[in-house]
Amino acid sequence: MRRWVAILSLFVLLLVLWRCAKDVGISDASLTDSNQGPTPYHLEIPPGFPDYFLENENRLTEEGVALGKKLFFDPILSRNQDISCSSCHLQSSSFSDPRVKSIGTTGEETAFHSMPIFNLAWMNEFFWNGRAKSREAQALQPVTNPVEMNMTWPEVEIRLQSHPEYPTLFDAAFGTDEIDSLLVVQAMVQYEMTLISSNSRFDRALRGEIALTEQEQIGQIIFNSEQADCFHCHGGVLTTDNSFHNNGLDDDANLPLGLMEVTGKEEDLGKFKTPTLRNLVFTAPYMHDGRFQTLEEVIDFYSEGVHDNRNVDVLMEFAYKGGVEMNSEEKEALIAFLHTMTDSSFIEDKTLVPALED
Ligand code: HEC
Ligand code: HEC
Structure with missing residues (x-):
């Protein structure tokens, strides 16, 4: 008797599954029906991230x-x-x-x-x-x-x-x-x-899910210190202020136009968009002209190489007055902290690229 009940339930289950599969098929087909309209796409805001800017007229589907x-x-x-x-x-x-x-x-x-x-x-x-x-x-x-x-x-x-x-x-x-x-x-x-991209160790540490290593924490303190001052332009969960700065890459004789090319204003000479610091291990070379091949070169620049050009950002004050000058341990710690912003799951996510048969 029990066996029959089991067989019957299995049959009912299969019937239900078959109906469901059929229903999905039906609704898929009807998507091409212009009355139906496209399916809204829900874009999840990662925990700790602010609300995103989205022009209403371009609703995701x-x-x-x-x-x-x-x-x-x-x-x-x-x-x-x-x-x-x-x-x-x-x-x-x-x-x-x-x-x-x-x-x-x-x-x-x-x-x-x-x-x-x-x-x-x-x-x-x-x-x-x-x-x-x-x-x-x-x-x-x-x-x-x-x-x-x-x-x-x-x-x-x-x-x-x-x-x-x-x-x-x-x-x-x-x-x-x-x-x-x-x-x-x-x-x-x-x-x-x-x-x-929101799944780095940096994110998990911000959410309180993991603790950073001692060296990474030292790097984080340097990052957020008034001397190194990285946080003023690269702070917060987005690691960029979404603004434009002249971070002292060049001397007066070699200043590129930057933002001034767009605004025509002298005060914007040599300013460039602050890039995100997420996924730096994958995004070398660095800066608008790709002049630095490694993060070590970038940190050496911020530590000893900032030019006191006529438009350099006031936030770089310590740097161009010869103030930062990190020792090698501090530089390593800062780089270790930057590496916590690596999100390998993002570059491995196969759903972000077309499937092979497409
Ligand atoms: C005054 C704002 C400001 C401060 C302070 C600042 N940065 Fe930047 N950072 C920028 C801007 C602007 C760029 C892009 C400059 C360019 O390409 O001309 C940049 C570029 C970078 C890049 C290259 C990223 C890429 O994708 O090319 C790294 C790495 C970086 N900064 C790390 C740091 C670190 C570490 C500190 C602290 C030692 C720091 N920054 C301090 C504004 C700033
Ligand atoms: C030949 C290489 C090349 C191709 C092709 C190309 N890009 Fe780019 N993309 C660049 C470069 C170089 C920059 C930076 C240029 C600059 O700032 O003037 C850039 C910048 C961007 C940015 C700005 C990102 C930011 O943070 O401001 C976006 C977005 C972008 N590209 C999307 C696209 C899209 C979408 C396409 C296809 C329609 C495309 N790119 C095709 C090389 C390319």
Whole structure:
């Protein structure tokens, strides 16, 4: 008798599972029905992170994120169909480029070192000199930049429109198969928003889940000290103030324009966007021109090499007055602390890249 009950329950269970599977199938199919609309994508804010900035008009959806991911990895956007966004923003480099300068579709070099792409949800100005004021405005630029993808938007639109898959994918994401530049960048931005790195030992220590080693804690104290003063510009959970500073890389004779190229103001001469310090082990070389190959070189610079140029940030005062001068143990401790900001799970996350069969 018991056996029969068991067999019967198994049968009922299988029936239920079969119905569920069928239901999923039905709702999947109906996604292409324009009445249904795309599925909202829930972007989780990691514990300890602030609320993110999101323009309401570009609401994240499953279909939009998937489309953006496909576009980000597709060389179709470049003149010679040989360069995708991911050619200069590699996941293994935390979506930056291990080369000092990147190479575009014409074989030319970019003006600056590539930037890592993650935690963009908490930024509102983009590029080293801040020339894009929104994620969408940023994403328009690589396509037409002559040394990057060297295309025109009308040409990109024609290519995508005549592609066997893209019109259907745009329809699923945006309810229209008429592809234009705005929809392309909206999809790419939706994907970029999902590139969140928040799982380093630094994060777990902030959440009180683990304790840092003694050496790392010494490094943290140096980081937050008035002398080294890293925290003023690279503080908080985001490790950037999202602002622009001249950190004294160059002397007066060699000051690059930086933010002044955008604002035209003398006071912005030599200012660059404060980069995140997360995932530095993956993002070498460092600075806007990739001049430092190692973190040791970066720390030597902050310790002994800061130039007292005419626009250097007041926060660098100790550094350029010869004040920081860390000894080798202090430098090692500071680097050990910076290494706690390494999130390997982010560069290994296979869901962030298109599946092989795509
Ligand atoms: C040929 C290499 C190359 C290609 C292709 C490329 N990028 Fe970039 N990307 C760079 C470089 C170099 C920078 C920094 C340039 C600067 O500041 O002027 C950058 C900066 C960025 C930034 C700014 C990040 C920040 O923190 O401000 C974002 C976002 C970005 N790229 C996204 C993209 C997207 C999306 C695409 C594809 C449409 C793309 N990139 C294609 C090289 C490239
Ligand atoms: C006045 C603000 C300021 C202070 C203080 C400061 N930084 Fe920076 N940091 C910047 C800016 C701006 C850049 C980018 C400069 C450039 O490329 O021209 C930068 C770049 C870096 C980079 C390179 C990151 C990359 O991806 O290229 C590292 C590493 C770094 N800083 C670590 C530190 C450490 C450690 C300290 C303390 C010893 C410190 N910073 C103090 C503003 C600051």
